[in-house]
Amino acid sequence: MSATPSPDSPVPAYLQVAEALASRIEADEFEFQLPSERKLTREYGCSYDTLRHAIKVLRGRELVITRHGYGTFVKAAVRAAGLI
Amino acid sequence: MSATPSPDSPVPAYLQVAEALASRIEADEFEFQLPSERKLTREYGCSYDTLRHAIKVLRGRELVITRHGYGTFVKAAVRAAGLI
DNA sequence: GGCGATTTGTACGTATGTATT
């Protein structure tokens, strides 16, 4: 898990990371809150730019919700908790 | 015109640039195609990141259309020309 | 209400890849 995106793939790194995170979300690995952006960049060995781009994709798919100064959360879990 | 965004403003630089470009578009200054991203960064004295963020805002407002490897265009003009 | 720790947001500049003409 958390494999560094392959630069040889025709798929952009930010999409590879997005897919990897989406799988982990579907597998309920994070339960509620995702690790911090900085921590995820270290896990995936990618740049901050790439990681944020990936999370933006996840937001577009409505898989996560991000709150400035707080964190990024699994949307389904937030909904299940009745917080939205 | 093309003033460097003020760092003292509470408005983020990318929004200041977006507003400036929107005004120029409304004033029909570009007619059809916007200057290249690199040229605009020099005009506005901002970073590539800031300028691309600004153009992304304009795309969200449907003021412009961007085509990879070709350029960024005034959407109304493209429409008027019957190209979309 | 302020303080400090944590986290996301913005801004910077550069290099390389991909698409179009």
Place this chain on the structure above:
DNA sequence: CAATACATACGTACAAATCGC
């Protein structure tokens, strides 16, 4: 093939927001 232009990727620094104490 060459020139031009947008897209992706990189790493860093500082600002802004949130929360618990």
